Every structure is written in structure tokens, then in C-alpha cells.
Amino acid sequence: MSPALSMLERAPARPAESPTNPSAPTRTTPILPLRLEEVCYEAGGKRLIDRISLTFGGGARSVILGPNGAGKSLLLRLCHGLIAPSAGHVSWAAPPAIAVQHRQAMVFQRPVLLRRSVEANVAYPLRLRGVGARARAARVAEALARAGLSALAKQPARSLSGGEQQRLAIARAWVMDPEVLFLDEPTANLDPAAARAIEELIESVHRSGAKIILTTHDLGLAQRLADEVIFLHAGRVRECKAATGFFTQPETAEAEAFLKGNLTW
Amino acid sequence: MNDLTAAFGLALQMLLTLDADLTEIVGLSLRVSFTAVGLAALLGLPLGAAVALYRFPGRRVLAVLLNAFMGLPPVVVGLVVYLMLSRSGPLGVLGLLFTPGAMIVAQCLLVLPIIAALSAQTVADLREEYDEQLRSLAAGPLQRLVTLLWDGRFSLLTAILAGFGRAIAEVGAVMIVGGNIAHSTRVMTTAIALETSKGDLALALGLGIVLIALAVTVNLLALGLRDVARPQYA
Amino acid sequence: MVNRRSLMAGVVLATFLALPAWAQEKSIVVASTTSTENSGLFGYILPKFEAASGIKVKVVAVGTGQAIKLAKNGDADVLFVHHRPSEEKFVAEGLGVKRFDVMYNNFVLVGPKSDPAGVRGMTDAPAALAKVAAAKAVFASRGDDSGTHKKERGLWKIAKVDVEAASGQWYRETGSGMGATLNTASGLGAYALADRGTWLSFANKGDLEIAVEGDRRLFNPYGVILVNPGKHAHVKAMEGQAFIDWLVSDAGQKAIGEYKINGLQLFFPNAKKMGS
Numbered sequence: 151m152s153p154a155l156s157m158l159e160r161a162p163a164r165p166a167e168s169p170t171n172p173s174a175p176t177r178t179t180p181i182l183p184l185r186l187e188e189v190c191y192e193a194g195g196k197r198l199i200d201r202i203s204l205t206f207g208g209g210a211r212s213v214i215l216g217p218n219g220a221g222k223s224l225l226l227r228l229c230h231g232l233i234a235p236s237a238g239h240v241s242w243a244a245p246p247a248i249a250v251q252h253r254q255a256m257v258f259q260r261p262v263l264l265r266r267s268v269e270a271n272v273a274y275p276l277r278l279r280g281v282g283a284r285a286r287a288a289r290v291a292e293a294l295a296r297a298g299l300s301a302l303a304k305q306p307a308r309s310l311s312g313g314e315q316q317r318l319a320i321a322r323a324w325v326m327d328p329e330v331l332f333l334d335e336p337t338a339n340l341d342p343a344a345a346r347a348i349e350e351l352i353e354s355v356h357r358s359g360a361k362i363i364l365t366t367h368d369l370g371l372a373q374r375l376a377d378e379v380i381f382l383h384a385g386r387v388r389e390c391k392a393a394t395g396f397f398t399q400p401e402t403a404e405a406e407a408f409l410k411g412n413l414t415w
Numbered sequence: 416m417n418d419l420t421a422a423f424g425l426a427l428q429m430l431l432t433l434d435a436d437l438t439e440i441v442g443l444s445l446r447v448s449f450t451a452v453g454l455a456a457l458l459g460l461p462l463g464a465a466v467a468l469y470r471f472p473g474r475r476v477l478a479v480l481l482n483a484f485m486g487l488p489p490v491v492v493g494l495v496v497y498l499m500l501s502r503s504g505p506l507g508v509l510g511l512l513f514t515p516g517a518m519i520v521a522q523c524l525l526v527l528p529i530i531a532a533l534s535a536q537t538v539a540d541l542r543e544e545y546d547e548q549l550r551s552l553a554a555g556p557l558q559r560l561v562t563l564l565w566d567g568r569f570s571l572l573t574a575i576l577a578g579f580g581r582a583i584a585e586v587g588a589v590m591i592v593g594g595n596i597a598h599s600t601r602v603m604t605t606a607i608a609l610e611t612s613k614g615d616l617a618l619a620l621g622l623g624i625v626l627i628a629l630a631v632t633v634n635l636l637a638l639g640l641r642d643v644a645r646p647q648y649a
Numbered sequence: 650m651v652n653r654r655s656l657m658a659g660v661v662l663a664t665f666l667a668l669p670a671w672a673q674e675k676s677i678v679v680a681s682t683t684s685t686e687n688s689g690l691f692g693y694i695l696p697k698f699e700a701a702s703g704i705k706v707k708v709v710a711v712g713t714g715q716a717i718k719l720a721k722n723g724d725a726d727v728l729f730v731h732h733r734p735s736e737e738k739f740v741a742e743g744l745g746v747k748r749f750d751v752m753y754n755n756f757v758l759v760g761p762k763s764d765p766a767g768v769r770g771m772t773d774a775p776a777a778l779a780k781v782a783a784a785k786a787v788f789a790s791r792g793d794d795s796g797t798h799k800k801e802r803g804l805w806k807i808a809k810v811d812v813e814a815a816s817g818q819w820y821r822e823t824g825s826g827m828g829a830t831l832n833t834a835s836g837l838g839a840y841a842l843a844d845r846g847t848w849l850s851f852a853n854k855g856d857l858e859i860a861v862e863g864d865r866r867l868f869n870p871y872g873v874i875l876v877n878p879g880k881h882a883h884v885k886a887m888e889g890q891a892f893i894d895w896l897v898s899d900a901g902q903k904a905i906g907e908y909k910i911n912g913l914q915l916f917f918p919n920a921k922k923m924g925s
């Protein structure tokens with residue numbers, strides 16, 4: 151496999167200064183690009199992620215595509231720092247003094263919602279970061295409005311439908327104003343209408359300036375959302391290129407088979 | 416058999432007439448046990464959660480001890496607290512012996528391992544579900560502890576009620592450190608022990624029935640409150 | 650996150666803790682025996698003293714052995730028990746100030762109506778115990794180092810019966826208070842030595858009745874001692890001595906003599922006249 155390259159390495163689309171935290175000087179230093187060098191991950195004697203090198207620049211919507219078991223979720227967790235690589239390095243461009251964990255967010259395949267109200271769920275990350283009550287209320291209201299959940303603000307989070315829960319999880323991530331948003335199979339297990347709403351919401355997050363990195367095995371979703379595609383198979387990156395090129399001219403046999411729907415494993 | 420029927424009659428009569436001595440004793444029982452359980456919860460919930468969440472030296476030993484101490488004999492706790500609070504003991508200057516304060520301390524020690532061990536289990540279960548999300552949100556160690564305790568609140572209520580049941584029902588510890596002093600440290604259980612030793616079995620059992628009714632009421636209230644609130648959040 | 654709620658909970662708890670009225674009014678702790686408490690004597694005489702003096706008396710009723718231990722540790726201001734040799738030793742060791750006679754009653758040997766040892770009506774207590782032993786009739790002993798237990802062991806000694814050897818067979822040590830031991834005796838149909846006060850006020854007599862009484866060796870004197878403030882500075886000497894003074898005063902002695910259950914007097918005042 152050739153060394154990975156980011157197709158769309160350009161200046162981040164997000165404003166250099168966050169409106170919610172105007173005085174923080176670290177905000178002027180972007181944390182992207184995210185660089186993976188020869189990253190491996192092993193569990194139970196098996197190499198599940200095999201020497202992946204990648205660079206995620208700002209702006210583009212990167213879609214990690216591949217069949218089940220390819221290692222997409224593991225790769226996302228390695229990027230987000232939830233698990234540590236067995237070998238290799240994951241590094242952000244920001245200097246070590248900057249708390250990169252506070253400037254990225256992840257939405258899990260099955261949303262983990264707190265046993266609280268909808269608005270309390272959205273307020274939660276802000277509380278963790280010590281945002282004052284007044285600023286918090288304003289930002290929560292805004293995030294709920296953007297996710298179309300304002301009417302459900304007082305409802306217990308766990309009483310929502312699957313699609314609403316996923317939207318809530320995205321709103322909770324968005325409220326932190328992350329520079330990077332990771333999403334793991336965001337529309338799996340959702341009916342088409344709910345999935346459509348999620349896709350629109352992801353679009354809005356992206357338009358607001360956040361880098362999107364998401365995994366999916368859903369070709370349709372990838373075609374609608376991807377700027378660049380990272381095709382993963384058996385723990386290795388097989389292709390990494392602009393979406394248009396990938397869908398029209400796949401370079402590897404596996405990608406071709408996957409695009410034809412012949413590769414389910 | 417006569418004593419049994421007489422006991423129910425007496426219990427009913429005491430409850431209906433709100434017998435002055437009885438209300439005093441019931442009041443003290445509740446005050447002592449509620450305070451003890453409140454303190455034990457204040458200490459035991461974070462302790463249990465810490466055992467479930469953090470890796471620190473001696474964690475395994477602490478977890479084993481907490482589980483083992485769930486069955487701590489009240490008399491032993493009473494004796495230890497007596498020796499600590501005795502005028503000849505290290506904490507004698509406090510002058511707590513034979514006061515409700517001493518009984519609170521003893522019951523608190525008795526109940527602490529129960530609340531801590533049960534909440535450790537609850538928090539460990541919840542951690543399975545929350546861990547990745549909380550790490551993703553960059554929650555600090557203390558924030559994680561508070562979050563899991565708060566989100567486990569409905570299950571933790573059971574741990575607290577278990578502690579309350581233990582506190583309100585035990586006699587060995589409060590007898591020793593409280594002294595069963597009339598109008599001062601006499602609670603339901605020591606009053607029952609006293610009436611038994613006076614051979615007034617019907618009265619003793621009548622008091623016992625009142626005590627059980629009390630425990631049932633407290634549990635019903637607590638669980639009722641929980642069931643009103645929980646279905647939406649669980 | 651839970652700040653407002655936890656704050657509220659904290660305030661509620663603090664109020665609960667502050668509420669308990671162990672704010673000390675004038676009070677003393679008296680370490681005494683179960684016989685004085687369980688017989689109802691204290692319930693009768695203490696309100697009179699409290700009304701006269703304004704001092705609240707808190708009675709911790711345990712066995713004589715444990716009462717002495719409490720006093721020794723400084724956990725009581727006054728010791729009020731019934732085992733003269735132990736009391737004199739307590740004073741001799743400097744733990745107590747002075748022993749005062751207060752009252753007496755006597756012990757009785759109670760047993761089942763069927764009287765398997767055939768001791769009913771005897772007036773020689775040790776001889777009766779010897780018959781109990783010979784018949785291997787079940788005997789329930791306090792076995793708790795209380796005043797009654799010490800008295801009982803003394804009587805066995807006079808009767809030249811080695812109860813240690815029979816322990817667990819016909820000689821059953823309950824290791825508990827007078828009432829609990831009488832409950833056991835009642836259940837087993839056993840003989841037992843009891844102080845008359847507890848016996849008279851005991852409600853679960855069942856098949857038991859008095860078998861032996863009237864032996865002068867069954868004499869049961871009660872003494873009261875102020876715990877030495879020289880040993881334990883916190884002892885409330887003034888209040889404690891006021892209680893003792895009242896017990897041996899005409900008013901106190903009269904109150905003790907007045908206390909009756911079913912018309913029967915339980916304790917007989919025998920304080921020496923003041924100033925003696």
C-alpha cells in the first residue's frame with residue numbers, strides 16, 4: 151500500500167477564533183492535521199489494524215468505508231484516542247500543551263445517553279468544561295434548535311426514538327464546537343427517513359466549520375457525504391482518494407467488489 | 416399464641432393512640448438511623464464508586480473488605496465504638512458515649528460497607544456502558560465519579576435502603592454505645608430487647624410489629640418515589 | 650453537576666445532625682444493674698429526684714460486672730449495683746469515693762411447679778441447690794459475671810457442687826440478663842436464682858414459681874458509689890453526689906420503700922442515717 155495522502159489538505163474551514171470562547175489563545179492554533187504513522191492495533195493475538203498511515207487535514211468530509219469487520223470502528227477509536235495503538239503513532243498538529251481532547255468529539259454507533267433530560271444531556275459536556283450557567287443555557291438552546299429537538303428539551307433522553315437519540319448525540323457533540331467530529335456508523339439501525347435527517351444534520355455540522363470523519367458500510371451514505379474516501383479492508387487501508395475518483399475508478403479489486411455489492415466480508 | 420394475638424392488638428393500639436413513649440422512641444430510631452444512613456451514604460457512595468472506577472494500590476483488598484464487612488456483627492461494631500468513645504478511649508474527650516451521637520457513629524460504621532459495596536457493583540455496571548462516552552467527552556476522574564453516581568441514582572437507592580434496613584433493625588451496637596437510657600437513647604430495638612427481658616413478650620412483639628411497619632413504610636415511600644421518577648429515565 | 654441538589658441534601662443532613670438535642674442539660678449517667686431498671690424501680694423514683702433537683706438521671710442498666718467496668722473506664726458518674734465485695738474493692742482501688750448502703754431485697758430460687766428436685770419450701774438455699782444438682786434438674790444460670798451470678802456461684806460453693814463440670818448438661822449458662830435467663834428457665838422448666846425485684850415484675854413466669862426463699866444468705870444489698878473525680882476529671886461529682894445524697898435521704902428512702910408491684914414491696918431501704 152502506498153503511503154496515504156490527504157487529498158484535500160487545506161486550511162481549516164472553521165474560523166480561527168471560536169465565537170464561544172473568544173479569549174482563548176489556543177483556539178488560534180488548529181489541532182489538525184491528524185497524522186497516523188504505521189499504526190497497528192492487536193487484540194487477542196490478532197492484528198486488527200495493520201500499519202496504517204494517514205493524514206486527515208481540515209475541511210473535507212472523510213468517509214472510512216469498508217465491509218463489516220474491516221476495522222473501521224477501531225480506526226476511529228484510535229484517531230479519537232479512546233484506544234492506544236500497539237505500534238505506531240497518532241499525533242495532532244497542535245503542540246502538546248493544547249488539550250486536543252477538548253476540541254474533538256465522537257458520536258457512537260449506539261448513542262450513550264445519560265439518564266437525564268434531553269437538554270441536560272446537551273448541557274453535560276459544557277458543564278464538564280466549566281461553562282457558566284447563562285452561556286450554557288444559550289448554547290444548549292441553540293444546539294437543540296439546530297438538531298430540531300427544541301420541543302423535546304424536557305423529555306427524558308432515553309424515551310426518545312432511535313433517530314431522535316442519534317440526533318441528540320450529535321447535538322451533544324456539536325454543542326462543544328469541536329474542530330473534528332468523529333461519527334461511527336451514524337445511520338446504522340435507522341429507518342431511511344431518520345437516516346436522512348441525520349445526514350442533513352451532519353451536513354450542517356460540517357458547514358459550521360467542523361472536520362467530519364465518519365465510518366460506514368453504507369455505499370449510499372458514502373456517496374452522498376464523502377469528499378474523500380478511505381477504503382478499509384481486513385485492517386488495512388486499500389485506497390485513499392477523492393470521492394469522485396473512488397466511486398468511478400476504484401484501483402483495487404476489493405474496492406471494486408465492494409462497490410458492486412459483492413464484498414460483504 | 417396468646418402473646419401473638421395480644422401483640423397485634425397492642426401494636427394497633429399503640430399506633431392508633433400515638434402513645435407518647437412510643438412516638439418518642441420511634442422518633443429517635445428514625446433520627447438516629449436516617450442520620451447514620453445519610454452519613455454512610457455521603458461517605459459510602461463515593462467510596463464504592465472509587466473502588467469501581469479507579470485503579471489504586473489496595474483496591475482489590477478494599478473491595479474484598481467492603482464485601483466481607485457487609486456482614487459485620489453489630490455487637491463487635493458496638494464494642495469497638497464503645498472502646499473508642501469511652502472516657503478511657505482515644506475519643507473519650509468528645510463525651511459522645513451514651514448519646515444519640517454515639518449510636519449514629521456505630522450505625523454509620525455498620526452500614527457504610529453495605530452502601531459502599533452495593534454502590535461499587537452498581538457503578539461498575541454503569542461504567543461498562545458509559546466509559547467510552549465519558550472518556551470521549553474528556554470527563555475527569557472526579558467528574559466521572561459524580562456522573563456515574565448521579566446516573567445510577569435509582570439503583571443506588573436500593574443500596575441506601577439496604578443500609579437503612581440494617582440500621583433500623585440492629586440492636587447490638589446501639590445497646591452498647593447508647594446504653595438504652597430511657598427518654599435519652601432508647602430506640603425501637605433496644606426497647607424490644609428490654610421488654611423481652613422483662614418477660615413482657617406481647618409488648619415486645621407489639622413494638623416489633625411497629626418497627627417492621629415503620630421499615631416497610633420507609634421502603635414503600637422511597638421505592639414509590641423512585642418508580643414515579645424512574646421509568647422515564649431508565 | 651449535582652451542585653444544587655447535593656448542596657440541598659447537605660443542608661438537610663446538617664440540620665438533621667444539628668437537631669439532636671444532646672445539648673447537655675444537667676444530667677448524670679448511672680451505671681446500674683438490670684434488676685433496678687427492669688423491676689421498674691428507677692421509673693418510679695427518678696422522676697421524684699429529677700423534680701427535686703433538676704438533674705436528669707440517665708441509667709445504663711447492665712450486669713454488675715459490666716457496670717463496674719463502665720464506671721472504671723469513667724463512662725458513668727455513679728455506680729449503683731449489688732455485689733458488696735466488688736463494690737468494696739472498687740472503692741479500695743480508689744476508683745470510687747465512698748460506698749453508701751441504699752436498700753436491699755433478697756434472692757429467691759425459682760423453679761417449675763412440678764419441682765423435680767423436691768426443694769419447694771426449703772429455707773436452706775445451698776442445701777436446696779445440692780438437691781437440684783443431685784437430681785440433675787435443669788438449672789438456668791446467668792453466667793454473665795453479674796451480681797446475681799456472683800451470688801449464685803457463692804451459693805454453689807457452699808453447697809460443694811462443681812457446676813463447671815455440669816455446664817452444658819443440667820447446668821445451663823445463658824450468658825445474659827436476669828429477664829432473658831428467666832425466659833430461658835420458663836421455657837426449659839428450669840430452676841434459677843433471681844432477685845426478688847425482677848422476679849416480681851417479670852411477666853412471663855409461665856410455669857415457674859418461688860421454690861426457696863428466706864435464707865439469710867440470699868440477702869441482696871445494693872450500694873451506691875460516686876466514681877472518683879480524681880481518676881476521671883469529667884465526672885460530675887456535684888450532681889452525682891446530689892443523687893447519692895438524695896437516695897440515702899429520708900425522701901429517697903421513702904420513695905424506695907413506696908415502690909410496689911401488685912401490693913408487694915420490692916426493695917427495702919436501709920441507708921444509715923445521714924452524718925453517720
